[in-house]
Amino acid sequence: xxxxxxxxxxxxxxxxxxxxxxxxxxxxxxxxxxxxxxxxxxxxxxxxxxxxxxxxxxxxxxxxxxxxxxxxxxxxxxxxxxxxxxxxxxxxxxxxxxxxxxxxxxxxxxxxxxxxxxxxxxxxxxxxxxxxxxxxxxxxxxxxxxxxxxxxxxxxxxxxxxxxxxxxxxxxxxxxxxxxxxxxxxxxxxxxxxxxxxxxxxxxxxxxxxxxxxxxxxxxxxxxxxxxxxxxxxxxxxxxxxxxxxxxxxxxxxxxxxxxxxxxxxxxxxxxxxxxxxxxxx
Ligand SMILES: Nc1ncnc2c1ncn2[C@@H]1O[C@H](COP(=O)(O)OP(=O)(O)O)[C@@H](O)[C@H]1O
Ligand SMILES: [Mg+2]
Numbered sequence: 001x002x003x004x005x006x007x008x009x010x011x012x013x014x015x016x017x018x019x020x021x022x023x024x025x026x027x028x029x030x031x032x033x034x035x036x037x038x039x040x041x042x043x044x045x046x047x048x049x050x051x052x053x054x055x056x057x058x059x060x061x062x063x064x065x066x067x068x069x070x071x072x073x074x075x076x077x078x079x080x081x082x083x084x085x086x087x088x089x090x091x092x093x094x095x096x097x098x099x100x101x102x103x104x105x106x107x108x109x110x111x112x113x114x115x116x117x118x119x120x121x122x123x124x125x126x127x128x129x130x131x132x133x134x135x136x137x138x139x140x141x142x143x144x145x146x147x148x149x150x151x152x153x154x155x156x157x158x159x160x161x162x163x164x165x166x167x168x169x170x171x172x173x174x175x176x177x178x179x180x181x182x183x184x185x186x187x188x189x190x191x192x193x194x195x196x197x198x199x200x201x202x203x204x205x206x207x208x209x210x211x212x213x214x215x216x217x218x219x220x221x222x223x224x225x226x227x228x229x230x231x232x233x234x235x236x237x238x239x240x241x242x243x244x245x246x247x248x249x250x251x252x253x254x255x256x257x258x259x260x261x262x263x264x265x266x267x268x269x270x271x272x273x274x275x276x277x278x279x280x281x282x
Contacts, residue, residue, distance in 0.1 A: 026089045031056040031190065031222050032077060037086035039072055046072050048246040049086070054239070056189075059216060059223040061233045061254075063268070064243035070226045073243065074194055077224065079106045091189070108136060111183030111221075113193045118179065119167040125152070125178050126163040132185040151181040154218075172204055176211060184219065191215055192224045197232050209235045213282040230272035234279045242268060 026033040032054035039047040046069045054060040064070050075081045076088060079095055088096050095106050119128045129148045133139055139147070149159035155177045167175055176196075183191055193212065197205035209232050216223050227233060233240050234254045241251045242265050250257050250265035257265045258276060269276065 026053075026092055028092070029055050030089070031091055032060075032224065033087075033089040034077070035087040035089075037073075037076065037083045037088060039069075039076060039081070040084045045084075046246050047076070047083070050243075050246075050248055052241060052248065052251075054222060054224060056222050057216070057220055058238040059212065059225060059236050060239045060241065061225045061227055061237035062241045062243055063227055063230065063233050064249075065228065065268075068243040069246045070228075070243055071194060074192060074224070074226050078110045078112065078192060079103045108186055109188050109190055111180075111186070111188040111191045113176075113179050113183045113191060113196055119175060119182075121167055124164050124166060125157075125170070128167065128178060129182045129185060131182060136186060147185070148181070151184060152178075155181050155184075157181070172200070173207055176208060180211065180215065184215070187219075188221070190222045190224060192226075194226045195228070196225065197227065197229045202231075205229060205232060206235070208232075209282050212236050230269055230274040230276070231279055234274070234276050235282045244268075 023035060030053050032052070034050050034052040037047055037050040037052075038045065050073060052060075062070050062073060072081070076083050077090070079090075079098075083096050086096065087094050090106055090109060093106070095103070098106065119125075120131075123131075126145065126148055129151060130144050133144045133147060137144075149163065152159045152162060157174065157177055162170065162174070162178070167178065170178065191212075196212065197208050200208065212223055212225065213236055215221055223236075225232075225236065237254050239251065240254045240257050242249045242257060242262070244264060249268075250260055250262040252260055254269075254276070258269050260266075
């Protein structure tokens with residue numbers, strides 16, 4: 001069985017061309033749409049024609065080996081880089097040709113959660129979480145502190161306890177929550193995670209999976225997760241996309257990737273060594 005998502009993405013893949021005029025505009029449900037996106041650095045073509053649809057409120061996980069182009073894909077989507085060719089629609093708006101000053105507005109639609117939470121070690125939790133507000137708003141110090149405390153509380157961190165601590169004084173799980181508080185500060189509709197479980201032990205990785213799902217359910221955000229963690233993919237993905245050497249090798253639910261027509265996808269999952277029959281969904 002194939003979900004409506006897979007149908008849409010397959011339809012896009014089949015149509016194949018970057019000529020946007022032949023495609024209907026993305027529907028309101030299609031919060032991220034890529035059409036025949038290519039990206040080269042010098043001579044090297046890293047992305048070779050990517051078609052992708054991520055639906056609002058769902059979790060899309062992009063998997064693939066090291067060097068497949070996952071981070072590049074993510075940087076194009078969050079408007080940190082421009083594609084060499086092709087179209088990228090965010091919330092219905094085509095962004096690849098937007099002038100630089102417009103791109104900041106697009107970037108604010110994304111909350112970024114990095115590997116190891118990427119907190120600034122020399123800054124307190126308050127300063128770390130306040131950062132997006134200081135950068136993007138003209139709120140007073142008092143207002144900023146209030147909003148930071150509110151976000152920390154929502155994420156089950158006691159502001160009185162953590163605000164003046166430094167990241168090194170927190171547990172790994174708490175640091176992840178602080179990183180999420182910062183990512184949620186501007187209340188973005190989309191959260192993106194680059195290798196959120198990388199370098200974590202299996203138990204902490206599963207806690208991060210729970211946290212990603214919790215964010216989705218509580219705040220209704222769309223999640224885009226870049227990962228090479230197959231177990232995580234099976235637990236959280238509504239849609240999994242396998243990227244191999246800059247191309248979409250397969251897409252669908254994780255189960256569809258395992259039972260689908262792509263031998264490469266089946267092998268990729270098998271070689272991960274993860275026993276997918278024993279994985280529960282979050
Ligand atoms: N800014 C850049 N300049 C030149 N080459 C880059 C740049 N960013 C990525 N690359 C190259 O693109 C390829 C894919 O990298 P990346 O997107 O980071 O892959 P992944 O995240 O899947 O490991 C690599 O060969 C990398 O060296
Ligand atoms: Mg990467």
